[in-house]
Amino acid sequence: MGEQPTQRMERRVNWFLLKVANALTLARLCGAPVLIWVLLQTPLDRRFDWIAIGVILGLQTTDVLDGWLARRAKPDIHARVNPTGEMLDPVADKLYMNGAYITLMALGRVPLWAGGFVVARDLLILLGWIAAYLRSGVRLLPNLLGKAADSVQALALLMVLALPDNTVSTALLVLVAGLTVVSGVSYAKNALAPPQQA
CATH class of the missing domain: 1.20.20 (F1FO ATP Synthase)
Structure with missing residues (x-):
């Protein structure tokens, strides 16, 4: 038919x-x-x-x-x-976010500790993706903590640009560091978890 x-x-x-x-x-x-x-x-x-x-x-x-x-x-x-989107979407996100933080660190507008957490987490996620795929063919999908961290990272960028040297901007960068660490640990646990049996 x-x-x-x-x-x-x-x-x-x-x-x-x-x-x-x-x-x-x-x-x-x-x-x-x-x-x-x-x-x-x-x-x-x-x-x-x-x-x-x-x-x-x-x-x-x-x-x-x-x-x-x-x-x-x-x-x-x-x-x-959308297999193409599954591959390109995280690459686009990480490229723009890390590029922005590295540039602002180089300009002295974002502290090294804040930007360092962002870059280190994304390197950890990249290694986790590779490890999970090589071990079991599983792709790590974004989780709630990761999405929250990404949103706060973007908000912190906006505040740093709109209100430089402001207490709110500094507080957001501290929150960025905290969420970045927690979400990075979450991704690492998912990557290292034993594959589920069918």
């Missing part, structure tokens, strides 16, 4: 949703070097702080939208929803 019209339409809608989601992820990936360049201009002109804030908000918006679109698509039986 051939494919029903409703099934064909659903497949086309899914294809469109995933293409848009992947395009947004690629936009975020391409936006990472743009953000780094803008941040490097901030010592020369403080107006670039606000441009950087706009870029960060745009990157965060693409992160929300691509995930939302991918979840709207219904996977085929025995298939992952």
Whole structure:
């Protein structure tokens, strides 16, 4: 029996949703070097702080939208929803976030301890992904702690740019460090956990 019209339409809608989601992820990936360049201009002109804030908000918006679109698509039986997005999405996130923190550390606008926690955690997550995949073929998915840490990291970037040398910015960086450590430990536990038997 051939494919029903409703099934064909659903497949086309899914294809469109995933293409848009992947395009947004690629936009975020391409936006990472743009953000780094803008941040490097901030010592020369403080107006670039606000441009950087706009870029960060745009990157965060693409992160929300691509995930939302991918979840709207219904996977085929025995298939992952969006294997391309599963690979590119964390790469885009880590590239833009780590690039921003490393740049601001180099400019002296983020303390080394705060940015160091962010970079170290993501290196730990990368090693965890590799270890989990080599051991059991399992891909580590973002958990609630990891998403919370990522959100606070982005918020701290915005505050550092909008309110430099402010108590709120410092408090957020302390929170970033704490959540980053806790989420990193959580990812490590998931990576080192014995594979579940079917």
